[in-house]
Amino acid sequence: MTTVIRFARGSTIAAILMAALGLAACASKPEGPAASASVAGAAARGSAQDFVVNVGDRVFFETDSSEITAQGRETLDKQAQWLTNYGQHAFTVEGHADERGTREYNLALGARRAQAVRDYLASRGIAPTRMRTISFGKERPVAVCNDISCWSQNRRAVTVLNASS
Amino acid sequence: MxxxxxxxxxxxxxxxxxxxxxxxxxxxxxxxxxxxxxxxxxxxxxxxxxxxxxxxxxxxxxxxxxxxxxxxxxxxxxxxxxxxxxxxxxxxxxxxxxxxxxxxxxxxxxxxxxxxxxxxxxxxxxxxxxxxxxxxxxxxxxxxxxxxxxxxxxxxxxxxxxxxxxxxxxxxxxxxxxxxxxxxxxxxxxxxxxxxxGEKGYFDSRIVFIDESGPKERRIKRLAIMDQDGAGVRYLTRGDELVLTPRFSPSTQEITYMSYGRGDPRVYLLNIETGQRETVGNFPGMTFSPRFSPDGQRVIMSLQQGGNANLFAMDLRSKATTRLTDTAAIDTAPSYSPDGARICFESDRGGSQQIYVMGAQGGPAQRISFSEGSYSTPVWSPRGDTIAFTKQYQGKFAIGIMRTDGSGERILSEGFHNEGPTFSPNGRVVMFFRDPGGESGPSLFTVDITGRNELKVPTPGYASDPAWSPLLS
Structure with missing residues (x-):
C-alpha cells in the first residue's frame, strides 16, 4: 500500500496543504479548518483517518535534503503524541523524492528521509519495533506537474499506519 | 564466371x-x-x-x-x-x-x-x-x-x-x-x-527496459525485453510489483533488477529462459542498483543502511558478500570496468553526487568528475576508455561521456530530463531515457558517442531504464 488516503485527489491535496501549512494554527484550536471539519468529524478517534486528517501523516523536505524542517518537527511531535496515545498502531514511514534526481540516488534519498523521520519519532519515545521504513524514490509522486508546486509536495515522508494494526 | x-x-x-x-x-x-x-x-x-x-x-x-x-x-x-x-x-x-x-x-x-x-x-x-x-x-x-x-x-x-x-x-x-x-x-x-x-557491430543485441503505463501517481512498471531496434517486445513481469533498473548478465541469459515485493525492496535475479527468479543475497534492508561483473560471477549493488547506502558485491556461486564501501553517504550506481579490475560509482560523500573510481575489491576511491554540476549513473564503456553519465546542471539533465580519469567530458544530449545511459556492445552508441515530465512519460533514445544521430527507439508505451545486452553471438 502506497497510500491510505482514499479521497479524491483534490481533497487529498487539500489535506496535505492543511497538514503542511495549517498545523501551527490548528494546534491551538480544537478543530481544524472548516473544510476538513466534516471529514474530521467522521473520523473515529484513534483511527487511521483520524491520524491523517487531524494529525497530518506527512512531512516535507527541502530539495536534496533529509533534514526535518521546523514545520516537520511540529507535525512529527503531533504524530508522536498521537502514536503514544494509540499504542496499538504499528506503522511504516515511506520516504519519497521529487523527480529531479536520478532513480538510484532518489531511492537512497527517500530512504534517508524515512530514516530521519524514524529517528525523530524514536527520539520522541516511539518504540523502534513499531516502525518500519521504505523508500519509493521518485516512483510515487502525489502531485504531477513540471514546477515547484508539485516537486515540493513530492519531497515527503509519509507515516502510514499498518492496515492490520 | x-x-x-x-x-x-x-x-x-x-x-x-x-x-x-x-x-x-x-x-x-x-x-x-x-x-x-x-x-x-x-x-x-x-x-x-x-x-x-x-x-x-x-x-x-x-x-x-x-x-x-x-x-x-x-x-x-x-x-x-x-x-x-x-x-x-x-x-x-x-x-x-x-x-x-x-x-x-x-x-x-x-x-x-x-x-x-x-x-x-x-x-x-x-x-x-x-x-x-x-x-x-x-x-x-x-x-x-x-x-x-x-x-x-x-x-x-x-x-x-x-x-x-x-x-x-x-x-x-x-x-x-x-x-x-x-x-x-x-x-x-x-x-x-x-x-x-573495422569495428564490431551491435545489431544482434537486445535491450532490457522498464515498460511504463498508467497515470504517473500509480505508474505500472513491467520488465520488458526487445531487440535493439525495438522489435519483438516481450514482457517478463506482470506489473503487479514495481520493478526498476534491469541489467543484463554477460551471458545475456539472466537479468538482475530491483523489485518491490513484500518486505524490503530487493535485488533479484531472473533467468529469462526459465523464468526462475531468486533474491540476490539476504541483506538486512533495501538492496538496489544492481549490476553484473563482466565475468557474470558477481552482482554488485547498493545496500541501504539507515540513512546511508553502501556498495556490496555478492558472489553468485558461494553467496559470499563483500562490503566495498563504508561511508556516511549515498554510494550507488556501481559499474565495473570491462576487465573487472575497477568499479565506477556515484557518491555524495563530498557533498554532491559525483563519480568515483575504485578497485574492484573496494579501498580508496578517486573522484573523477570535477566540472560544475553533479554527476550520477556512471557506466563503463565496453571499450574501457570512457564512462557515460547523467549530469545535472542548472536544472537540466544531460547525458555525457568522459575518459576514465574524468578528462575530455563530452555532452551527448541535453534537456529535461535525460537519464541512465547504457552502451551498445561495441561502445559506439549510448542509449538512455528522456522524460519530459508532467503527466506524460519517458521514451528511449540512442545517440552516437560523437553526440550526433540522436534517434528515438520505438517502444509500445513509455519506457525507461534501458540496458543493452552484449552481442548475442
Whole structure:
C-alpha cells in the first residue's frame, strides 16, 4: 500500500496543504479548518483517518535534503503524541523524492528521509519495533506537474499506519 | 564466371525460449543463448576466382573511417534479397529491409532509395553489374538470397561488394529455423558493419527496459525485453510489483533488477529462459542498483543502511558478500570496468553526487568528475576508455561521456530530463531515457558517442531504464 488516503485527489491535496501549512494554527484550536471539519468529524478517534486528517501523516523536505524542517518537527511531535496515545498502531514511514534526481540516488534519498523521520519519532519515545521504513524514490509522486508546486509536495515522508494494526 | 565462395557458415539454433507472461503465450522464440557452430568453409580468406578475374584497383578497398570526428555516411545499396520460393520472397525482402534500417540508424551509412536502382538483382549467383551501381553512387552493395532447405531450415546468404573496386569484401551463409529470420538480418548487418568500419557491430543485441503505463501517481512498471531496434517486445513481469533498473548478465541469459515485493525492496535475479527468479543475497534492508561483473560471477549493488547506502558485491556461486564501501553517504550506481579490475560509482560523500573510481575489491576511491554540476549513473564503456553519465546542471539533465580519469567530458544530449545511459556492445552508441515530465512519460533514445544521430527507439508505451545486452553471438 502506497497510500491510505482514499479521497479524491483534490481533497487529498487539500489535506496535505492543511497538514503542511495549517498545523501551527490548528494546534491551538480544537478543530481544524472548516473544510476538513466534516471529514474530521467522521473520523473515529484513534483511527487511521483520524491520524491523517487531524494529525497530518506527512512531512516535507527541502530539495536534496533529509533534514526535518521546523514545520516537520511540529507535525512529527503531533504524530508522536498521537502514536503514544494509540499504542496499538504499528506503522511504516515511506520516504519519497521529487523527480529531479536520478532513480538510484532518489531511492537512497527517500530512504534517508524515512530514516530521519524514524529517528525523530524514536527520539520522541516511539518504540523502534513499531516502525518500519521504505523508500519509493521518485516512483510515487502525489502531485504531477513540471514546477515547484508539485516537486515540493513530492519531497515527503509519509507515516502510514499498518492496515492490520 | 565463378563467384568467390562464402567464407563462413553459421548454424543458428533456436531451441530455447524466453519465459514470458502466460497471457502472451507466443510460440517459441529464439533467445540470446544460441547454439552457434562457426566453422570455416574455406581455410583461407575467401578472395576467390572473382577477385582475380576482376581488375583490382590499387588501394581502393572500401573502408569507412569512424575514428574521424565527422563521419560522412557511406552510400550503400541493399536491394531485396532473392527469395527462392513464394514465402521466401517475403522473408528475403524483410531481411533486406532490416539490414537497411540497421545501417541507416547507425548514422554511418546512407542506404540508397531502391527506386534509384538500375539493376534488379534476381540471381544471387551472378556478379552484379557494377557500372549500374556506380551510376547511382553506391559504394557498398549487399546482395543475398534466402532459401528454404529440404529439412525445413532457412538458408540465408549475403555478399558485400565494393562497387568501385568491383570485388567482394565478405560473404557468409547461415542456417537457422525460419522464425530466426530477424536475427539473421541483424547478424548480416553486423558483418557488413564490421567489414566496412573495422569495428564490431551491435545489431544482434537486445535491450532490457522498464515498460511504463498508467497515470504517473500509480505508474505500472513491467520488465520488458526487445531487440535493439525495438522489435519483438516481450514482457517478463506482470506489473503487479514495481520493478526498476534491469541489467543484463554477460551471458545475456539472466537479468538482475530491483523489485518491490513484500518486505524490503530487493535485488533479484531472473533467468529469462526459465523464468526462475531468486533474491540476490539476504541483506538486512533495501538492496538496489544492481549490476553484473563482466565475468557474470558477481552482482554488485547498493545496500541501504539507515540513512546511508553502501556498495556490496555478492558472489553468485558461494553467496559470499563483500562490503566495498563504508561511508556516511549515498554510494550507488556501481559499474565495473570491462576487465573487472575497477568499479565506477556515484557518491555524495563530498557533498554532491559525483563519480568515483575504485578497485574492484573496494579501498580508496578517486573522484573523477570535477566540472560544475553533479554527476550520477556512471557506466563503463565496453571499450574501457570512457564512462557515460547523467549530469545535472542548472536544472537540466544531460547525458555525457568522459575518459576514465574524468578528462575530455563530452555532452551527448541535453534537456529535461535525460537519464541512465547504457552502451551498445561495441561502445559506439549510448542509449538512455528522456522524460519530459508532467503527466506524460519517458521514451528511449540512442545517440552516437560523437553526440550526433540522436534517434528515438520505438517502444509500445513509455519506457525507461534501458540496458543493452552484449552481442548475442
Amino acid at each position: 565463378r563467384l568467390p565462395q562464402l567464407v563462413q557458415e553459421l548454424q543458428i539454433g533456436g531451441t530455447s525460449r524466453i519465459a514470458e507472461m502466460d497471457e502472451m503465450n507466443e510460440p517459441d522464440v529464439f533467445t540470446p543463448r544460441l547454439q552457434l557452430n562457426r566453422r570455416r568453409v574455406l581455410g583461407g580468406i575467401g578472395v576467390g576466382a572473382l577477385a582475380m578475374a576482376m581488375p583490382r584497383q590499387a588501394a581502393a578497398v572500401l573502408r569507412l573511417d569512424v575514428t574521424q570526428g565527422n563521419v560522412q555516411p557511406l552510400p550503400v545499396a541493399v536491394p531485396d534479397f532473392v527469395g527462392v520460393s513464394a514465402t521466401d520472397v517475403d522473408t528475403a525482402r524483410n531481411v533486406s529491409q532490416i539490414i537497411t534500417a540497421n545501417l541507416r540508424r547507425s548514422g554511418l551509412f546512407a542506404p540508397i532509395d531502391p527506386a534509384a536502382f538500375i539493376e534488379k538483382i534476381s540471381n544471387a549467383d551472378a556478379v552484379p553489374r557494377f557500372p549500374d551501381w556506380r551510376a547511382i553512387n553506391a559504394q557498398g552493395l549487399v546482395t543475398g538470397r534466402v532459401t528454404r532447405q529440404q529439412d525445413g531450415r532457412l538458408k540465408a546468404e549475403f555478399r558485400l561488394w565494393d562497387v568501385f573496386a568491383g570485388q567482394q569484401l565478405t560473404g557468409q551463409q547461415y542456417f537457422t529455423t525460419p522464425d530466426n529470420w530477424r536475427r539473421i538480418a541483424h547478424i548480416i548487418s553486423d558483418a557488413i558493419y564490421e567489414r566496412l568500419t
